[in-house]
Amino acid sequence: MKEILLLKDGEIVLKGLNRRSFEDVLKKNLKYALSDLGSFEIKSAQSTIYVRPLDDDIDLDDACERVSRVFGIVAFSRAVVCEEKTLESILATAPVYLADSLNGVKTFKVEAKRSDKRFPYKSPEICREVGGVLLQSFPHLSVDVHNPDMVVNVEVRDFGAYIHGKPLKGAGGIPVGTGGNAAILISGGIDSPVAAYMMAKRGVKLTAIHFASPPYTSKRAEEKVVRLLQKVCRYSGRMKMYTVPFTKIQEKIKNECPEELFTIIMRRLMMKISSRIATDNDCSALITGESLGQVASQTINALGCTDAAADMLVFRPLIGMDKQEIIDISYKIDTYETSIEPYEDCCTVFTPKHPRTKPVLKYVEYAEEEAGFDELIQEALDNLKITKITADND
Numbered sequence: 001m002k003e004i005l006l007l008k009d010g011e012i013v014l015k016g017l018n019r020r021s022f023e024d025v026l027k028k029n030l031k032y033a034l035s036d037l038g039s040f041e042i043k044s045a046q047s048t049i050y051v052r053p054l055d056d057d058i059d060l061d062d063a064c065e066r067v068s069r070v071f072g073i074v075a076f077s078r079a080v081v082c083e084e085k086t087l088e089s090i091l092a093t094a095p096v097y098l099a100d101s102l103n104g105v106k107t108f109k110v111e112a113k114r115s116d117k118r119f120p121y122k123s124p125e126i127c128r129e130v131g132g133v134l135l136q137s138f139p140h141l142s143v144d145v146h147n148p149d150m151v152v153n154v155e156v157r158d159f160g161a162y163i164h165g166k167p168l169k170g171a172g173g174i175p176v177g178t179g180g181n182a183a184i185l186i187s188g189g190i191d192s193p194v195a196a197y198m199m200a201k202r203g204v205k206l207t208a209i210h211f212a213s214p215p216y217t218s219k220r221a222e223e224k225v226v227r228l229l230q231k232v233c234r235y236s237g238r239m240k241m242y243t244v245p246f247t248k249i250q251e252k253i254k255n256e257c258p259e260e261l262f263t264i265i266m267r268r269l270m271m272k273i274s275s276r277i278a279t280d281n282d283c284s285a286l287i288t289g290e291s292l293g294q295v296a297s298q299t300i301n302a303l304g305c306t307d308a309a310a311d312m313l314v315f316r317p318l319i320g321m322d323k324q325e326i327i328d329i330s331y332k333i334d335t336y337e338t339s340i341e342p343y344e345d346c347c348t349v350f351t352p353k354h355p356r357t358k359p360v361l362k363y364v365e366y367a368e369e370e371a372g373f374d375e376l377i378q379e380a381l382d383n384l385k386i387t388k389i390t391a392d393n394d
């Protein structure tokens, strides 16, 4: 039997005249997500995207998993395609295709949708006929229209007749690429991969920036960041990662700035450098994993000082979230186990004993100017390393 995936558009349906272009991006993203599984025909009609495998050996379980991570789809169904668009064909197909699932339940009901109005039977008639055939084939079943164990869906559409069980949950959000470009400042921690996922969910195409301070931070710490991004790429699609050599800058901060301002100055320099990389990559915003009050550098005053160093909008999608809420998402996107591997981040090198929780911008700026970082910033920008990251689908 031939199967197909029927995908339901999410918020795209609200986009009015722009809907076509959103749908085109979504189809392109689906094609990319499925590309290494075989060839598929992907087309849309009536708020539904049809994903039809063209090779016989395609594993549809894998395809479902990939589809479940593509933003822009609220729900999808794995359905059988009836050989003909006739009631007879529907009645012959339903008991065979649904046998496994129906053997595991006691009650069911049939729901029919007839979007092809030329089909000679109306929805209630289709329900009655299919219900009758299923009762006959599976005598242990009874119909429960209020609280059934299983809903059998029959859809008669322009391109054919389809039968499926419960729809699966989609990733929600809007298609990556429809919300502009932004650069995610990624550490090896729990928060920033979650922040990246959340902005990709709102359609943002990502570029990653990671600050490394060898020998204070190790090669393995950077590899961990790559592995985290490979998980994020399962949702966001591929991205470029820039690794910024940060050692000299951090040493200069340590040697020439007041200790209680180490962290805030480091964060500001991260923002300055990131703004430059972002601009060069056509990004119009930065993203961080900061959450209000989580640590000394994330108080309102500290964030204000950090923000002032950025040349562009800064998104902090975790700002109002508790650590546990962030952790819950990191489990969901499977980054948690990697994030808690114990490698040092440049943020934990030279941390002051008593960081200023209420830094005053003009004093911070003064300390920076006294030390003078322009040359080292330029040197760091001249020595960026670029890594191409694609999804880890294992």
Ligand code: ATP
Pocket (backbone or CB within 6 Å): 184, 185, 186, 187, 188, 189, 190, 191, 192, 193, 209, 210, 211, 212, 287, 288, 289, 290, 294, 295, 297, 345, 346, 347
């Ligand atoms: P995370 O769990 O994401 O590391 P955190 O709670 O440890 O966050 P900080 O270490 O203060 O908080 O970092 C705050 C934010 O700054 C991070 O979420 C990230 O966006 C950015 N950041 C921190 N370290 C780096 C780094 N080495 N490279 C790039 N960005 C970083």
Ligand code: MG
Pocket (backbone or CB within 6 Å): 187, 188, 189, 345, 347
């Ligand atoms: Mg961190």
